[in-house]
Amino acid sequence: MARGAMENSSSPSADKIEEEVAAAVEEAKELSDAVSVHISRNQTDEQPLRQRAVALDSKIRSLRSSLYSLLHNKNLNPNLADKLDEDLQRARCILVDGDASSLLPGHAQGRFLRMFLGPINVRASRKDVQLKVKEEYNSYRDRTALLFLLFPAILLVLRSWIWDGCLPAFPVQIYQAWLLFLYTGLALRENILRVNGSDIRPWWIYHHYIAMLMALVSLTWEIKGQPDCAKRQRGVQLFLQWAMMQGIAMLLQNRYQRQRLYTRIALGKAKRMDVVWGETAGVDGQLWLLCPILFILQGFEAYVGLLLLKTAFVGVISEWQVVFCGFLLVLMAIGNFTNTVQTLMTKSRFKAKMRRSKSKQALN
Structure with missing residues (x-):
């Protein structure tokens, strides 16, 4: 009788652990789906920011090229050119040193x-x-x-x-x-x-x-x-x-x-x-x-x-x-x-x- 009592007392515990395991599996599935939706939403929101970052980087490069061209043709005061060049350098440092740098294309990974x-x-x-x-x-x-x-x-x-x-x-x-x-x-x-x-x-x-x-x-x-x-x-x-x-x-x-x-x-x-x-x-x-x-x-x-x-x-x-x-x-x-x-x-x-x-x- 004692043995039967022990089996009866362990049954609810076994049923409970089975329910908890099933709940954990279901929670893992729900969490995985939620994270997938979150990543997909972030990628959608990130795309316009990525385009802005790439466009700004291209604009800075273009402005620097135009600046050097004007300076070379003596159409711009050298002192003003130095100041504008420093401003462009500062703008690029802000862009590539902040979190926006992750949106810019990096160097290609080489063969090494x-x-x-x-x-x-x-x-x-x-x-x-x-x-x-x-x-x-x-x-x-x-x-x-x-x-x-x-x-x-x-x-x-x-x-x-x-x-x-x-x-x-x-x-x-x-x-x-x-x-x-x-x-x-x-x-x-x-x-x-x-x-x-x-x-x-x-x-x-x-x-x-x-x-x-x-x-x-x-x-x-x-x-x-x-x-x-x-x-x-x-x-x-x-x-x-x-x-x-x-x-x-x-x-x-x-x-x-x-x-x-x-x-x-x-x-x-x-x-x-x-x-x-x-x-x-x-x-x-x-x-x-x-x-x-x-x-x-x-x-x-x-x-x-x-x-x-x-x-x-x-x-x-x-x-x-x-x-x-x-x-x-x-x-x-x-x-x-x-x-x-x-x-x-x-x-x-x-x-x-x-x-x-x-x-x-x-x-x-």
Whole structure:
């Protein structure tokens, strides 16, 4: 009888749970239908806003083109042209830095992203998500800049103190594998930033493609040991020294230039999705320190590349990897130098424009 009583007492509970499960299933269906209606309604309401955003962006571009045409034909006062150009730049920053940016068409996703991620859309629909992508990129650069400096420094110290002036192959290959991971991560993040409206120069992305290729090839490069280790590893030693200098330059850029970029964003002269690369965001005092370091770094990079080519052609190290890496280093040095000079010329023109504006204000 006790057993029968237990079965009777459990029956209402079983019936109740069955009803609750059925109610949960029905509620899930209703909620799904309601969300579908809400999304459909939002898409309908969003379409006119999207058209307005695209039309305004096109209008700003057209006005800027007309402004430059009038200035070129000397049909417009240069001081007035500068003011109108700043107003148009401010209007565009308002458009692309607000929530309306999600309504504008982004950069097309290139083959690199499709190769690694497939045909998925990496453009964020909300501005706060886009800014989180940028902050993660900055954080990644901060971490890797320190490792870029410490990793080769440790290898060179151990070479002198423990390895009797002859680097073993395994730790060098670990460093080369880390470089491949580093540049792949940078290239992926920069492509995603460009899709979300950042102004990263195409050269820096191409630079990282080349660096990825060089790191991949260097993994197959046999690290020669004794006899005559110092001569055979001269290119590796110089490359590690160059990497230390690169780490110092990255730390300076990350530390000082980002502060200047925040100032430019506050003044409406840059977008919140813009990032620091090269010397575009530096002020005069920082440029006096940074530019010589950059030019020395680029010259040393070209020197290491030429040295590798020389060692291959004179027969000291005749592997194809040496020739290939030497050529890529020279190519990157030339590209970096050209980009730096173009940036400085742009900055010089901008400073001249600011001086004209200040002179006009002083006269008034």
